[in-house]
Amino acid sequence: MAQSYLDRLKKWVNNNENFLLVGPEGCGKSMLIKHAYSDIKKSHKINFATMHCNSQTNAQHVIQKLYQICMKINSGSGKLLKPKECYRQVLYLKDINLPKPDKYQTIQLVSFLQQVISHKGFYDPQTL
Numbered sequence: 001m002a003q004s005y006l007d008r009l010k011k012w013v014n015n016n017e018n019f020l021l022v023g024p025e026g027c028g029k030s031m032l033i034k035h036a037y038s039d040i041k042k043s044h045k046i047n048f049a050t051m052h053c054n055s056q057t058n059a060q061h062v063i064q065k066l067y068q069i070c071m072k073i074n075s076g077s078g079k080l081l082k083p084k085e086c087y088r089q090v091l092y093l094k095d096i097n098l099p100k101p102d103k104y105q106t107i108q109l110v111s112f113l114q115q116v117i118s119h120k121g122f123y124d125p126q127t128l
Helices: 002-014 029-043 059-069 108-119
Strands: 046-052 070-075 078-083 088-094
Touching (some): 029 088, 059 070
């Protein structure tokens, strides 16, 4: 079973796709990610940044982390974040299950990450 997950994950990694890998504590998510990126790390410079989540972590914390590890550039299609000094940037969020839901039972951090993946970006009014 783990091999089939690894094969699927490697396809996403090789196609530069964004993804959320979610599962119960101790099921091997970190191991899968390390193995999926092990082949590509040899041929490309990849930077891994880890962000440890807690009950107060929200989208703004992730945006701040992205601004720390990436540089802002202007392009014909708008403002972009590009990795600093590497080919690819990976943001690994540990303990993503810890942020508390709001009064509507929505976990804002997870909703933000789904938006980033679905729309291939995010709107940040602070950058205007």
